Amino acid sequence: MTTAAKAEYKALTNEEAEALVKNLGLISETELSVSEIGDGNLNLVFKVTGVNESVIVKQALPYAKVVGESWPLTLDRARIESDALIHAAKYVPHLVPKVLYTDSILAVTIMEDLSSHTIARKGLIESNAYALLARDIGIFAARTAFYTSDFYLHPFEKKRLVQSFSNPELCKITEDLVFTDPFFDHETNDFPEELRPDVEQLWSDAELCREAGLLKYQFLTQAEVLLHGDLHTGSIFVKEDSTKVIDPEFAFFGPLGFDIGQFIANIALNYLSQHHHSQEPFNRKETQDKLLKTIEETWKTFENEFSRLFREESTEPFAGTDGVLENLLEKTFTDAIGFAGCEIIRRTIGLAHVADLDSISCSDVQHYLKRKALKLGASLIKTRSSVTTIEQFTSRVRGA
Ligand SMILES: Nc1ncnc2c1ncn2[C@@H]1O[C@H](COP(=O)(O)OP(=O)(O)O)[C@@H](O)[C@H]1O
Ligand SMILES: CSC[C@H]1O[C@H](OP(=O)(O)O)[C@H](O)[C@@H]1O
Numbered sequence: 001m002t003t004a005a006k007a008e009y010k011a012l013t014n015e016e017a018e019a020l021v022k023n024l025g026l027i028s029e030t031e032l033s034v035s036e037i038g039d040g041n042l043n044l045v046f047k048v049t050g051v052n053e054s055v056i057v058k059q060a061l062p063y064a065k066v067v068g069e070s071w072p073l074t075l076d077r078a079r080i081e082s083d084a085l086i087h088a089a090k091y092v093p094h095l096v097p098k099v100l101y102t103d104s105i106l107a108v109t110i111m112e113d114l115s116s117h118t119i120a121r122k123g124l125i126e127s128n129a130y131a132l133l134a135r136d137i138g139i140f141a142a143r144t145a146f147y148t149s150d151f152y153l154h155p156f157e158k159k160r161l162v163q164s165f166s167n168p169e170l171c172k173i174t175e176d177l178v179f180t181d182p183f184f185d186h187e188t189n190d191f192p193e194e195l196r197p198d199v200e201q202l203w204s205d206a207e208l209c210r211e212a213g214l215l216k217y218q219f220l221t222q223a224e225v226l227l228h229g230d231l232h233t234g235s236i237f238v239k240e241d242s243t244k245v246i247d248p249e250f251a252f253f254g255p256l257g258f259d260i261g262q263f264i265a266n267i268a269l270n271y272l273s274q275h276h277h278s279q280e281p282f283n284r285k286e287t288q289d290k291l292l293k294t295i296e297e298t299w300k301t302f303e304n305e306f307s308r309l310f311r312e313e314s315t316e317p318f319a320g321t322d323g324v325l326e327n328l329l330e331k332t333f334t335d336a337i338g339f340a341g342c343e344i345i346r347r348t349i350g351l352a353h354v355a356d357l358d359s360i361s362c363s364d365v366q367h368y369l370k371r372k373a374l375k376l377g378a379s380l381i382k383t384r385s386s387v388t389t390i391e392q393f394t395s396r397v398r399g400a
Contacts, residue, residue, distance in 0.1 A: 007105070008105065009062070009075060009105055009106060009107060010106070011044065011059065011061060012044065012046070012057070012059055012106070012108070014034045014035070014036060014046065015034070017034055017046035017048060017057045017059075018032050018033075018034040018046075018048050020057065020108070020110075021048040021055055021057065021110065024101055024110070026055050026100055026101065026110060027048065027050045027053045027054070027055060028050075028053070029050030029051060029052065029053060031050065031051070032048055032049065032050050033048075033049050034046055034047065034048045034049070035047055038058075038065070040065075040234070040247065041064065041065060041066035041352055042060070042061070042064055042065050042066065042073070042077075042249070043058055043059060043060050043061060043065060043078075043249075044058070044059045044060075044061060044065070045057070045058050045059075046058075046059070047113060047115070049113075054113040054115070055100060055110055055111065055112070055113055056097070056110065056111050056112070056113050056114070057108060057109075057110050058078070058081075058108065058109045058110075058111065059078070059106065059107055059108045060073075060075050060077050060078040060081075060107035060249070061073070062075055064173075066352070073169060073170075074169045074170075075104075075107040076104075076167075076169075077107075077167070077169070077170055077249040077250075078102075078104065078107035078108060078109055078249070079102070079104045079107075080165060080167050080170070080248070080249055080250075080251050080252075081109055081247065081248055081249040081251070082099050082102040082109040083164070083165070083251075084165070084226070084228070084248035084249075084251035085097065085099050085109070085111070085248060086099055087144075087148075087226065088140070088144050088245070088248070090147070091143040091144060091147045092139060092140050092143050092144065094242075095136055095139070095140045095243060095244060095245055096244060096245055096246075097111040097112040097114055097244055097246060098111060098112040099111050099112075100112065114237045114244050114246070116239060117237035117238055117239045117242065117244060118237065118238055118239060119233070119234055119236070119237060119238075120133065120233040120234075120236040120237070120238045121232070121233040121234045121266070121270070121354065121355060121356065122355075123238055124233060124267075124270045124291075124356070125270065125273065125277055125355060125356055125359065126277070127274065127277055127278045127283065127287045129287070129290045130238045130239075130240070130243070130294075131240070132238075132240075132241065132242070132243050133236070133238055133243055133294055133298075134293070134294040134295075134296075134297035134298040134301060135297060135298075135301050136243035137231075137236070137243065137245075137263055137298050137301075137302075138260075138297065138298045138299070138300070138301025138302040138304075138305060139301060139302075139305055140228075140243075140245055141228075141231070141259045141260050141263070141298075141302050142301070142302045142303075142304075142305035142306040142309065143305065143309070144225070144226060144227075144228070145224075145225035145226070145227075145256055145259075145306065146225070146305075146306055146309040146310065146313070147309075148161060148225045148226035148253070149224060149225045149256075150224075150316060151310055151314045151315070151316045151319055152309070152313060152314065152315060153315075154315070161226065161253070162223050162253045165226055165251055165252050165253055166252070167229070167250065167251060167252040170229065170249060170250045170252070171219075171229075171250070171252055171254075173250070174219065174229070174230075174250060175216060175219065175220065176188070177346055177350050177351050177352065178219075178342050178343060178346045178350070179212060179215060179216035179219060179342055180216060181346075181350055181351070182202075182342075182345050182346045182349050182350040183202065183203065183208070183209050183212045183213075183345075184203060185203060188350065188351040189349055189350055189351070190349065190350065190351055190353065191348070191349040191370075192363070192367060194363070194367050195349065195367060195370060195371065195374075198370075198371050198374050199349055199374070202345070202349075202374060202378060205378065205382075207382050208378050208381055208382055211338065211381045211382050211384075212342060212381055215335070215338045215339060215342055215381065218255050218335055218338075219254055219255060219258065219339075222254060222255040222256075223253035223254065224253065224254065224255055224256045225253065225254070225256050226251060226252070226253055227250075227251060227252060227253070227254045227255075227258050227259050228245060228248045228250070228251060228259050229248060229249075229250030229251045229252055229254070229258070229259075230247060230248070230249070230250040230262070231245070231259040231260075231262045231263045232262055232263070232265075232266045232343075232347075232354070233263075233266045233267070233270065233354075234247075234354075235247040235248075255332075255335055255339075256328070256332045256335070257331075257332040257333065257334075257335035257336030257339055258335070258336075258339050260298065260299065260302055260332075260336045261335065261336035261337065261338070261339025261340040261342075261343065262339060262340070262343045263298060264295045264298060264299070264336070264340050264393070265339070265340035265341070265342075265343035265344045265347070265377075266343065266347070266354065266356075267291055267294055267295050267298075268291075268295065268340065268344060268376065268397045268400075269344060269347055269348075269354055269356050269357060269373060270291060270356045271288050271291045271292065271397055271398075272356075272357070272369045272372055272373055272376075272397075272400060273356035273357050273360065273369060274287050274288050274291070275365070275369055276360045276362070276365050276366075276369070277356075277360075288398075292394040292397060292398060295390065295393065295394050295397070296390045296391065296394055299333070299336075299390040299393075300390065303329055303333075306329070307325060307329070310325050311325075330388075333388075333390075334384050334385055334387075335384075337380050337384040337387045337393060338380065338381050338384040340377075340380055340393075341376075341377040341378065341379075341380030341381035341384065342377070342381060343377075344373050344374075344376055344377035344380070345373070345374060345377035345378065345381075347373075348370050348373045348374055348377070349370075349374065357369055357370060357373065372400045373400070375400065376396065376397065376400040379396065380393075380396065
């Protein structure tokens with residue numbers, strides 16, 4: 001991996017992205033083609049291809065692409081993203097793309113092309129199952145968390161990393177879009193008029209708003225571990241025998257349950273959407289059962305792997321004290337259920353929905369499922385302390 005700094009930032013054209021790859025010698029072939037394939041909310045993504053080789057050039061824009069120049073956004077997110085990928089590669093090299101080059105001035109990360117994989121959201125919408133997904137995400141979340149926690153790092157190193165992954169602008173997006181705006185009558189919200197009575201019911205639910213506020217406070221204040229920060233199914237590439245986590249530009253030190261909570265929320269949303277995507281009742285049941293198993297296996301893998309690392313590699317004297325790990329895992333689980341509830345609500349009525357529900361062309365069905373999602377999200381937030389096992393969580397999803 002090479003790191004270099006250019007004099008000043010400019011958004012790359014296709015030709016400039018291709019020239020960058022050529023000049024760096026990242027592809028040895030001379031005949032290259034390039035296309036911009038970014039379908040996310042924030043950045044440019046170029047695919048530069050020869051006959052036998054290809055790479056991805058991802059560049060941050062100085063604003064949020066989904067909104068435009070009226071929403072300026074720090075270019076530093078490209079540094080955070082490449083540093084987070086490089087950091088994750090120390091502990092889970094098989095679960096992240098290889099970073100080939102970074103340039104913090106151009107806000108560019110050049111990485112391994114994962115086009116042989118499919119974005120998990122797309123594959124799941126097509127009702128496909130991925131046998132490795134749960135285990136890989138559980139391992140990803142457990143290892144990236146444990147090795148950046150106070151149970152492993154020297155306190156000086158932990159605090160140095162917390163500073164280096166300080167990500168206030170991207171955190172603010174999550175603070176607003178996940179934890180605040182959906183619970184108020186805010187202009188960023190986005191829902192059909194047919195859902196207004198349901199949404200107004202959320203806004204007037206004092207208990208819900210109090211609990212969402214408490215979850216936001218956890219997110220704001222608990223610098224426990226280095227998180228991916230945006231671990232939804234659009235940030236995961238899958239194929240039968242491989243899983244790769246991409247797009248950690250929201251990485252920062254936050255509460256241990258956040259990544260798992262976001263992931264299981266997105267699987268739960270896909271579960272609901274299968275009422276439409278998986279038309280034939282027998283197939284639907286099979287697909288939905290697999291999704292619930294994915295949620296259960298993800299949490300169990302996370303819990304087992306984090307516990308193993310805690311017992312075998314912890315440097316903290318209190319790690320051997322009865323109840324410390326158990327207490328931490330209990331709190332993390334409860335938080336994860338609450339964070340999942342917030343993610344389910346924001347992806348239904350906030351800015352930046354999910355295709356799982358939005359691609360449903362029949363508006364009656366779409367609204368019916370969105371109502372279910374809102375009820376599920378609200379009940380998870382309010383009663384998260386009474387959900388004490390992952391099976392209780394999946395029965396809530398099944399019963400939604
Ligand atoms: N390493 C990669 N290999 C192949 N395609 C990629 C890679 N990274 C991103 N992409 C493509 O670009 C899209 C947007 O990438 P993403 O990192 O999610 O951008 P954003 O930060 O704008 O959300 C992905 O959905 C995927 O189609
Ligand atoms: C205006 S940002 C909205 C939303 O977009 C990000 O997702 P992605 O980068 O994967 O497209 C993130 O989830 C933000 O909350």
